[in-house]
Amino acid sequence: MxxxxxxxxxxxxxxxxxxxxxxxxxxxxxxESACVKWTPFQGASSYxxxxxxxxxxxxxxxxxxxxxxxxxxxxxVLGLAEGTYTLKVVPVVGTVENMAAATVSPALIxxxxxxxxxxxxxxxxxxxxxxxGTAKAGAIIIYLTEANANTVSCDVKNxxxxxxxxxxIMNILTARGKGYDKTPLIIRMIGCVKTISSxxxxxxFYFGGFNNTTRLIENITVEGVGDDATAYSxxxxxxxxxxxxxxxxxxxxxxxxGVGMDTDNFNIWIHNNDFFYGKPGADADQVKGDGSIxxxxxxxxxxxxxxxxxxxxxxMGIGGATGEDSPLLVTYHHNWFxxxxxxxPRLTNTNSxxxxxxxxxxxxxxxxxxxxxxxxxEANFFRGYQRPMTISGQGSDTYSSATGxxxxxxxxxxxxxxMTKSYNNKLDNCIKYVSNKQxxxxxxxxxxxxxxxxxxxxxxAVTGGYVYNNFDTEAGFYTYSPETPDNAxxxxxxxxxxxxxGDFKWSFNNVVDDVSADVNQALKAAIVGYQSKxxxxxxxxxxxxxxxxxxxxxxxxxxxxxxxILKISSDAIIIGIEIYSISGLLLQTFEGGMTSLDINQLSKxxxxxxxxxENEQIQKIIVKV
Numbered sequence: 001m002x003x004x005x006x007x008x009x010x011x012x013x014x015x016x017x018x019x020x021x022x023x024x025x026x027x028x029x030x031x032e033s034a035c036v037k038w039t040p041f042q043g044a045s046s047y048x049x050x051x052x053x054x055x056x057x058x059x060x061x062x063x064x065x066x067x068x069x070x071x072x073x074x075x076x077v078l079g080l081a082e083g084t085y086t087l088k089v090v091p092v093v094g095t096v097e098n099m100a101a102a103t104v105s106p107a108l109i110x111x112x113x114x115x116x117x118x119x120x121x122x123x124x125x126x127x128x129x130x131x132x133g134t135a136k137a138g139a140i141i142i143y144l145t146e147a148n149a150n151t152v153s154c155d156v157k158n159x160x161x162x163x164x165x166x167x168x169i170m171n172i173l174t175a176r177g178k179g180y181d182k183t184p185l186i187i188r189m190i191g192c193v194k195t196i197s198s199x200x201x202x203x204x205f206y207f208g209g210f211n212n213t214t215r216l217i218e219n220i221t222v223e224g225v226g227d228d229a230t231a232y233s234x235x236x237x238x239x240x241x242x243x244x245x246x247x248x249x250x251x252x253x254x255x256x257x258g259v260g261m262d263t264d265n266f267n268i269w270i271h272n273n274d275f276f277y278g279k280p281g282a283d284a285d286q287v288k289g290d291g292s293i294x295x296x297x298x299x300x301x302x303x304x305x306x307x308x309x310x311x312x313x314x315x316m317g318i319g320g321a322t323g324e325d326s327p328l329l330v331t332y333h334h335n336w337f338x339x340x341x342x343x344x345p346r347l348t349n350t351n352s353x354x355x356x357x358x359x360x361x362x363x364x365x366x367x368x369x370x371x372x373x374x375x376x377x378e379a380n381f382f383r384g385y386q387r388p389m390t391i392s393g394q395g396s397d398t399y400s401s402a403t404g405x406x407x408x409x410x411x412x413x414x415x416x417x418x419m420t421k422s423y424n425n426k427l428d429n430c431i432k433y434v435s436n437k438q439x440x441x442x443x444x445x446x447x448x449x450x451x452x453x454x455x456x457x458x459x460x461a462v463t464g465g466y467v468y469n470n471f472d473t474e475a476g477f478y479t480y481s482p483e484t485p486d487n488a489x490x491x492x493x494x495x496x497x498x499x500x501x502g503d504f505k506w507s508f509n510n511v512v513d514d515v516s517a518d519v520n521q522a523l524k525a526a527i528v529g530y531q532s533k534x535x536x537x538x539x540x541x542x543x544x545x546x547x548x549x550x551x552x553x554x555x556x557x558x559x560x561x562x563x564x565i566l567k568i569s570s571d572a573i574i575i576g577i578e579i580y581s582i583s584g585l586l587l588q589t590f591e592g593g594m595t596s597l598d599i600n601q602l603s604k605x606x607x608x609x610x611x612x613x614e615n616e617q618i619q620k621i622i623v624k625v
Contacts, residue, residue: 022089022103025072029085029108030499031272032133035076035226036087036105040068044091044098046538049075053085053110064143064190065225066538071618076226076499078188081132082112113247113271116480117303117331117353124267124301127221127245128184136219139184144169145537149196157181170198170206177208177240179215187222189249192230192532203255204237207244212264212298216242224248228503228532235259235278238299242266248498250274251292252527258292261299271305274497274504275312276527277519287519288313291343296320300328308336308497309344310506311513311520316345319373324349327372327471331355333480334488336496337362339508341517347373348415351471355379355480356488358496361514365390365412371464373418376472377425378451381485381492384514385430387444392417393463395444396432406442416464420445421455421472426485451482504530557609561623564600566609573613579622580608599624 026037036049047066050058066075077087090102112133119126128139135141142154155163156175166172169187176185200206209216217240224230224247235254236246238261251258251273258275261268270293278289292309293316295302309315315337319328328350335357337344342364345352348371355378359366365387369375382388390397392413398406422445427433436443441462446455455468471477483491506523513520555570568574577590577597587607590597599607602624609620 021101022091024089024103024105027087027105027108028500029110031111031113031495032080032082032129033076033078033499034080034085034087034108034110035074035499036089037072037074038089038103039072041091041101043093045094046092047073047075048090048092048097049077050088050090051077051080051085052088054081054083058088062141062143063538064188067190067226067534068536068538069533070535074226078223078225079129079133079135079186080110081134083110084108085110114305114334115269117269117305117333117478118301118329119267119269119303119331121301121329121478122267124243126243126267126269126303128186128219129221129245135186136184139186141186141188142169142172143188143190143537144193145190146193146195149193154185157183168197170196170200173205173207173217173220174198176220177210177217179210179217182218184219185221187220188225189222189229189231190225190537191228191534192232192530194232196234199234200237201256203234204260205231205234206237207239207241208237209240209242209264212240216240216264216266217244218242221245221247222249224250224498227499227501228534229498230530230532232530233279238262238265238268240264241268243268245269245271247272250276250498250502250504252276252530254278254289256290257294258289259294261295261302263297263299265295265299265302267301268299269303269305271303271307272496272498273307274502275307275309275315276504277311277524285314288341291315291317293317293345295328295330296324298325298328300326300330302329303331303333304335305332306334306492306496308338308502309340310338311508311523312337312340313342313517314346315340315343317343318345318352319348319350321348323372327351327374327469331478332357334358334492334496336360336492337366339363339513343368346370346413347375347418349373350375351469352376353378353472353480355482356485356492357381358489358492359383359385359388361508361510362386363513363515363517367420368392368412369418369420370413370415371418372466374421374469374471375418376421376423377445378422379424379482379485379488381426381428381489382430383428384510385427385433386515387432388425388427388430389420389422389433389445391420391444391461394461395434395439395442397444398442399432399434416466417461418466419455419459419461419468421468422447423449423451423453424482424485503533555611555613555618557620557622560620561625562599563625564598566597566599566622568595568597568611570611570613575612577612578610580610581605 049061087105150168230250235258275292291314292312344366346368352375359382361384370392397410398408436446454470575592579588
């Protein structure tokens with residue numbers, strides 16, 4: 001006989017024996033957040049969830065953080081300081097909490113985000129959270145969903161301190177862009193949000209300030225809730241902004257850039273996001289989208305960390321093509337360049353610190369250094385790279401395997417070269433790389449023996465004669481804690497991208513994808529066809545408010561407990577039904593289309609009913625009496 005090993009059977013059996021308590025199926029601590037999942041509780045009209053820890057006891061979560069995924073519910077608590085917490089789930093029947101059925105999670109360990117890099121200089125803490133991960137005093141929270149993106153309301157103050165209510169998330173940000181209201185603002189994105197009116201240029205969730213001094217748009221965090229928050233068909237745009245944070249969001253099929261910073265943006269932190277394909281552009285090199293991230297024109301003091309780039313084409317272009325008044329200051333750490341093609345990053349007119357990133361099978365090149373750029377590349381893990389580091393106009397950029405000389409025009413850039421300082425990087429199967437120890441002038445990076453070693457002024461770029469400015473050894477350079485390349489790789493794989501790697505899963509074929517810069521057609525089909533599994537969000541009134549997706553399946557079994565004949569009513573087509581013992585042994589099988597089941601031959605006891613429909617499989621506990 002067919003036997004199924006499935007822990008869920010035991011969980012359901014335990015729940016039934018325990019006088020119908022809430023059954024928690026999963027709980028975990030993460031980066032300044034924690035989550036809990038549980039199975040639906042019979043008779044519950046809604047749920048309350050409380051958390052304890054960090055000096056707080058039984059603090060109630062906002063109801064919008066409680067969501068239904070059909071076969072289970074989930075709640076996430078955000079804004080937690082480092083520490084140990086528990087979550088308690090309480091079913092609400094009508095309007096009354098059933099405390100006897102409440103269940104508390106095991107102790108959950110919450111870790112802090114790594115707050116390092118240029119974004120945290122000049123005394124700025126980007127976003128609406130404190131350094132310890134808790135919300136700043138007086139912070140306002142907006143819950144943003146597909147259903148309310150154009151109707152959600154928030155008060156914004158004018159120059160007199162008088163508040164006006166604005167509706168629609170873009171209207172709220174436009175009002176904030178006048179630069180008078182600096183109140184910390186947290187925008188929490190729930191599920192997949194596709195339809196937003198008044199996007200800037202039709203492509204950007206936009207942060208635009210009035211001027212570049214006193215009236216910047218400031219103090220805003222946009223964060224995804226859970227592992228499935230997705231911005232679909234648009235990116236995030238910045239102009240005259242300061243102290244903005246974007247985190248824990250999947251960015252799919254954006255129309256221009258996934259993140260675009262154009263003119264006077266300061267202390268911006270972009271972290272723990274998943275960057276997927278964008279919409280194809282007009283040029284041949286834009287088949288995967290224009291670019292994941294683009295920074296230019298005095299967009300400086302930026303940190304880009306713990307992001308996951310999935311087969312991105314042109315990942316990051318940094319520095320305006322026509323130049324900058326002074327070098328942009330940008331930090332990149334713990335990013336996962338997962339079979340991306342190039343520009344990881346591509347740098348002009350910048351001082352950049354690139355450390356502890358995982359370069360995982362990039363087809364063309366990793367760190368590309370061009371004019372007026374000093375980049376310190378430290379303790380990264382490069383695996384399966386054609387060209388891990390390259391400088392415009394020299395080294396592997398101009399080397400000819402046919403002649404054995406550095407006489408090619410170069411394919412990376414037609415610009416003059418910058419200078420790359422390299423320390424403690426690990427190169428695993430990287431086939432094109434030349435250090436200064438191999439060639440005194442025609443090198444891809446100048447390797448030093450310690451992080452504080454300076455590159456002498458006698459070392460110059462072959463094209464243009466640029467000299468490394470040693471920005472990273474100057475007094476006042478920010479404090480940071482680099483890991484070994486191997487430890488960095490492990491942490492990147494664990495923490496880069498959205499919570500627990502996000503809800504979108506994909507495995508690359510290194511043999512093919514390490515060297516291919518073509519669109520992965522199967523991956524693109526999965527991205528284009530992405531659908532959120534979110535069914536409903538528990539609303540402000542404590543009930544459940546639907547989000548825009550197909551109607552949920554209605555399926556009932558009765559009577560339960562049952563003597564001999566079990567009846568089924570459903571608004572979906574049933575393909576087949578199986579009955580299992582609690583130990584997982586298949587006992588009976590029924591064809592689809594049946595509305596009643598004869599279970600007379602079963603002994604008295606508890607069984608699992610597994611019902612397969614066209615779209616999903618549903619488990620129900622039945623009791624034979």
